[in-house]
Amino acid sequence: MAVIGILGHGTVGSGVAEVLLRNGNGIEKKTGTVLTIKKIFDRNSFPDLPYSHLFTRDISEVLDDPEIDIVVETMGGLEPAYSYTKRALESGKFVVTSNKELVAEYGPLLQKIAHQHHVEYFYEASVGGGIPIIRPLRQCLAANNIYEITGILNGTTNFILTEMRKKGKDFETALSEAQARGYAERDPSADICGFDAQRKIAILSSIAFGQKVLYTDINAEGISRITKEDMLSAEELGYVIKLVAHATRMGDGIYAMVSPIMLPLSHPLADVEDVFNAVLVRGDAIGDVLFYGRGAGKYPTASAVIGDIIEAANYQPNGNGTAAMQDEVSATVLEPDHFMFLYKFFLRLKTKDAEGFKKEVSASLPDARVHIFKNPLLDGEAGVLTGARSESELQGIRDTLASLDNTITVLSVFKVSE
Numbered sequence: 001m002a003v004i005g006i007l008g009h010g011t012v013g014s015g016v017a018e019v020l021l022r023n024g025n026g027i028e029k030k031t032g033t034v035l036t037i038k039k040i041f042d043r044n045s046f047p048d049l050p051y052s053h054l055f056t057r058d059i060s061e062v063l064d065d066p067e068i069d070i071v072v073e074t075m076g077g078l079e080p081a082y083s084y085t086k087r088a089l090e091s092g093k094f095v096v097t098s099n100k101e102l103v104a105e106y107g108p109l110l111q112k113i114a115h116q117h118h119v120e121y122f123y124e125a126s127v128g129g130g131i132p133i134i135r136p137l138r139q140c141l142a143a144n145n146i147y148e149i150t151g152i153l154n155g156t157t158n159f160i161l162t163e164m165r166k167k168g169k170d171f172e173t174a175l176s177e178a179q180a181r182g183y184a185e186r187d188p189s190a191d192i193c194g195f196d197a198q199r200k201i202a203i204l205s206s207i208a209f210g211q212k213v214l215y216t217d218i219n220a221e222g223i224s225r226i227t228k229e230d231m232l233s234a235e236e237l238g239y240v241i242k243l244v245a246h247a248t249r250m251g252d253g254i255y256a257m258v259s260p261i262m263l264p265l266s267h268p269l270a271d272v273e274d275v276f277n278a279v280l281v282r283g284d285a286i287g288d289v290l291f292y293g294r295g296a297g298k299y300p301t302a303s304a305v306i307g308d309i310i311e312a313a314n315y316q317p318n319g320n321g322t323a324a325m326q327d328e329v330s331a332t333v334l335e336p337d338h339f340m341f342l343y344k345f346f347l348r349l350k351t352k353d354a355e356g357f358k359k360e361v362s363a364s365l366p367d368a369r370v371h372i373f374k375n376p377l378l379d380g381e382a383g384v385l386t387g388a389r390s391e392s393e394l395q396g397i398r399d400t401l402a403s404l405d406n407t408i409t410v411l412s413v414f415k416v417s418e
Helices: 011-031 081-090 100-116 134-140 155-167 171-180 195-209 228-236 298-313 354-364 391-402
Strands: 002-007 035-041 070-073 094-097 146-152 239-250 253-264 276-283 287-294 344-351 369-372 381-385 407-416
Touching: 002 011, 002 298, 011 035, 011 298, 035 298, 070 081, 070 298, 081 094, 081 100, 094 100, 094 298, 100 195, 134 195, 146 195, 155 171, 155 228, 155 239, 155 276, 195 239, 195 253, 228 239, 228 344, 228 381, 228 407, 344 354, 344 391, 354 369, 354 381, 354 391, 391 407
Parallel strands: 002 035, 002 070, 070 094, 253 407
Antiparallel strands: 146 239, 146 276, 239 253, 276 287, 344 381, 344 407, 369 381
């Protein structure tokens, strides 16, 4: 039997409690493991819940209770989550978390502390919500030399972009809808600025590449500047705009970024919509593997947390532990210009005369393709798709296009993936 203490009764913590209490008998039949919640720490009280007797406002009732052997941290943020996690591990308790911010910042250190005290730090739910991705990376795909990870890792932004594309909403309206549905926080900056996906790709890269990847070294761009006109222009060209997190191993370095990217409709990630996430992993033995599922939400994330709880309850020393996240030497995260031909670029422009603009581009950028939009909502606009370029060359291309006689203004610029 495993005795559990839960830290935090927010969206994820309450989901974990509800699923454990509702499905406990089924879990026992499938795994032979009895999981019992003894205490739930939260600053608030919940007198109307059928398990209200489990709540405490005294953290010591969880961290200092010798009967509790698994602590579930679903508080979020760095403090006091870090201090409580460290204290639990030093007390010889297993810790299971869904806190990507904590894992991205202190994961290797907390894992080292866990191993020093002969326990484990589990974090499957920190990336991809209910999608099993961390365990497959460290176990099922361990025979592979994984060289690339590309994913849609934030359900909130994916929902917003889906609403903009499918329903023609502007960014602010789609964001308000995401907040009304509980997908986005009152302060949505972690999602819409790309910081959430930045932390998640750092975690996945650290595991896949065997080197600590600092999330602060990864360039992140958000989606707040994307317009419904951008969506229409991409669709007319046979593309869809997604917020993509990407990491590639390149020699002794790693290139990683989070950015809105235009994906062709044939791309494996193009059809990932709403709050769903997907992660495309490329390895030398397996080839391409796609992991897909709900990337956020109360119960999908709770499912991943409980999977880790079961693994902790059945832990065998030197058996099913978490692969170490390296903390001695940080990976070298390369600047974008190390990848000269990683992306094409798409520029949407307002023109005086579209046909005249097309002729000017043909003379100035002979390898570029010009599209004059047919949608009346894009009247007077044209799109330019460049050949493969480095990001340092992009500014020169933008300046060239802006200087043409028939250019009024450059409206937007996107990376393009083929």
